[in-house]
Amino acid sequence: MSQIRVIIAGARGRMGSEAVRLVSREENFKLAGVLDRKGEGKLLNEIADFTDEPAPVYTDVRECLEKSNADVWIDFTKPEVGYRHTKAALEYGVRPVVGTTGFTSGQLDELKALADEKGIGCIIAPNFAIGAVLMMKFSQMAAKYFPNVEIIELHHDKKIDAPSGTSVKTAELIATERTKKVQGNPNEKETLKGARGADFDGMHIHSVRLPGLIAHQEVLFGGGGQLLTIRHDSFDRVSFMSGVKVSVETVMNLKTFVYGLENILV
Ligand code: NAP
Numbered sequence: 001m002s003q004i005r006v007i008i009a010g011a012r013g014r015m016g017s018e019a020v021r022l023v024s025r026e027e028n029f030k031l032a033g034v035l036d037r038k039g040e041g042k043l044l045n046e047i048a049d050f051t052d053e054p055a056p057v058y059t060d061v062r063e064c065l066e067k068s069n070a071d072v073w074i075d076f077t078k079p080e081v082g083y084r085h086t087k088a089a090l091e092y093g094v095r096p097v098v099g100t101t102g103f104t105s106g107q108l109d110e111l112k113a114l115a116d117e118k119g120i121g122c123i124i125a126p127n128f129a130i131g132a133v134l135m136m137k138f139s140q141m142a143a144k145y146f147p148n149v150e151i152i153e154l155h156h157d158k159k160i161d162a163p164s165g166t167s168v169k170t171a172e173l174i175a176t177e178r179t180k181k182v183q184g185n186p187n188e189k190e191t192l193k194g195a196r197g198a199d200f201d202g203m204h205i206h207s208v209r210l211p212g213l214i215a216h217q218e219v220l221f222g223g224g225g226q227l228l229t230i231r232h233d234s235f236d237r238v239s240f241m242s243g244v245k246v247s248v249e250t251v252m253n254l255k256t257f258v259y260g261l262e263n264i265l266v
Contacts, residue, residue, distance in 0.1 A: 003027075003028055003029060003030040004028060004029050004030065004071050004072055004248060004249070004252060005030050005032035005068070005069060005070045005071045005072070006023050006029055006030065006031055006032060006070060006071070006072045006073075006074055006248060007032055007033050007034065007035060007064060007065075007068055007070045007072070007073045007074065007089075007094070008020055008023065008031065008034045008035070008074045008076070009034070009035040009036075009061075009073065009074065009075045009076070009077050009081075009082070009085050010035075010036075010075065010076040010077040010100075011034035011035070011036055011044060011048070012036055012038070012047070012048050013076055013077070014076075014158075014237055015076035015099055015237055015240065016034075016074075016076040016077075017048070017050050017051070018237045018238060018240070018241055019074050019076060019241070019244055020034070020044070020048075020050070020051050020053060021050070021051065021241075022241045022244060022245060023053075023074075024051060024053055026245065028249075029248065031044070031053050031055040032055065032068040032069060032070040033055050033056045033057070033058055033064055033067070033068035033070065034055055034056075034057055034058070035057075035058050035059070035061060035064050035085070036057050036058075036059065037059055038057070038059075039057040039059075040057065040058070040059040041057070042057050043055065043056060043057065044056075044057055056068070061084070061085055061088045062088060062092075065088060065089060065092040065094055066092070070094050071094065071095060071252060072094065072095050072096075072097055072248050072251060072252070073085065073086070073089035073094045073095065073096045073097070073098075074097050074098075074099070074244065074248070075089075075096060075097070075098045075099065075100050076099045076100055077100050078100065078102075078160060079100060079101065079102030079103055079160070079161060081100075082098060082100030082103070083100075083103055083107045083111070086098050086111055086122070086124070087110075087111065087114060090111065090114045090115055090118055090120065090122060091114070091118075093118065093120060095120055095121045095122060095123075095251040095252065095254070096111075096122045096123070096124070096251075097123050097125075097244065097247045097248050097251055098122075098123070098124040098125070099125060099126075099128055099240065099244065101126045101161055101164065101165030101166075102160065102161035102165060103124070103165075108124065108259060111124070111257065112257040112259075115256060115257035116256060116257060119255045120254075120255065121250075121251040121252070121253070121254025121255060121256065121257075121258070122251070122254075122256075122257045122258070123247045123250065123251050123254070123258045123261075123264065124257075124258070124259050124260075125243065125247065125259070125260055125261040126164070126165025126166045126168070126169050126260070127165070127166040127169070127215070127240070127243075127261065128240035128241070128242075128243030128244050128247065128261055129215070129232070129234050129239045129240050129243060130242055130243055130261070130265070131232045131234075131239070132166060132215075132217070132232045132234065133243070133260075133261045133262045133265065134232075135170075135217065135219070135230055135231070135232035136166070136169060136170045136173050136260075136262065137173070137262060138230050139170055139173065139174055139219040139221075139230050140173040140174055140176065140177050141177070142219075142221050142228055142230065143173075143174040143175075143177040143178040143221070144177040144178070145221075145223070146221035146222065146223050146228060147178045147179045147181055148181075148183050148203075148221065148222045148223070149174055149178065149183070149203045149219060149220065149221055149222075150183075150197070150203065150204050150205075150206065150219075150220045150222075151163075151167050151170055151171060151203070151204070151205045151206070151217065151218075151219050151220075152205075152206045152208065152217065152218050152219075152220070153166060153167040153205065153206070153207055153208070153216070153217045154207075154208040154209075154210070154213050154215075154216040154217065155207070155208070155209055155213055155214070155215055155216070156209070156210070156211065156212070156213045156214060156215075157209040157210055157211050157213075159209060162207040162209070163198055163205040163207045164207065164215070164217070166215070166217055167205045167207070167217060168200070168205070169260060170217065170219060171200040171201065171203060171205060174203065174219075175200070175201050178201075178203070180201060180202060181202050182202040183202055183203055183204065184196065184204075214233075214234045214235060214236065214237065214239075215233075215234040216231070216232065216233045216234065217231070217232055218230065218231040218232075219231075243261045246261075246264065246265070247261065247264065250264045
């Protein structure tokens with residue numbers, strides 16, 4: 001079987017560097033190039049000390065797409081940048097596997113329409129950790145019986161977007177099963193703005209940002225005399241890589257847009 005040629009955008013970042021290690025250790029993957037703001041014309045191993053990959057570094061998205069003859073574009077950058085990259089990759093017929101979070105629903109709709117129009121695969125997943133996907137699924141199941149829910153997501157303090165893509169995705173899944181209601185005391189008043197968190201369909205999402213954390217979430221379901229807590233912790237970014245690997249392999253055979261790892265796991 002020929003190798004899957006992969007581009008990584010954000011290759012020197014926390015997630016991107018982990019993705020570089022993944023691509024290097026998988027025999028059926030080949031790092032065709034990286035998109036990075038540093039080191040135009042150099043090789044990755046000349047600008048990064050965590051890898052000996054001699055992949056070409058590009059600073060221009062279109063040049064990267066034209067020259068690297070890639071099959072898949074992995075993106076771990078920033079919301080507005082990742083959106084532009086994903087759109088460009090689709091236009092060039094390169095399949096995106098996107099972990100960058102914070103896209104708006106309008107951007108997701110647009111990317112879905114473009115992937116469908118081009119008839120090529122595109123996977124966008126706010127969380128590539130299989131345990132996190134199960135946490136979301138179990139939360140969706142529980143919501144049928146427990147309509148009173150609060151989501152607490154906890155991340156490192158370098159994270160830009162809030163609430164996390166995972167918490168929004170969890171809320172969306174919960175909303176498919178939960179009897180819609182506005183939670184809490186109807187007369188409640190915030191004496192400090194934001195105390196009750198963000199409102200999603202009447203349930204609340206709270207974002208914690210602290211150094212030392214990676215990515216964690218707990219979903220609290222309250223019922224008469226009981227509390228159900230469903231929690232997932234990523235202690236290391238390697239926890240996301242099995243999902244990235246499955247996505248790179250799966251996207252090669254897809255002809256549509258998929259949002260969420262749960263939709264490709266069998
Ligand atoms: P990070 O360490 O800050 O890395 C971001 C990378 O993007 C850096 O290499 C940065 O390069 C690059 N970048 C920023 N702006 C750019 C631009 N205009 N053009 C090209 N490259 C640019 O962030 P991270 O912790 O790896 O997170 C990256 C994304 O992944 C975030 O959206 C985060 O929420 C998401 N994430 C997803 C998952 C998942 O499972 N789906 C898990 C964890 C995190 P510079 O150094 O030059 O700025």
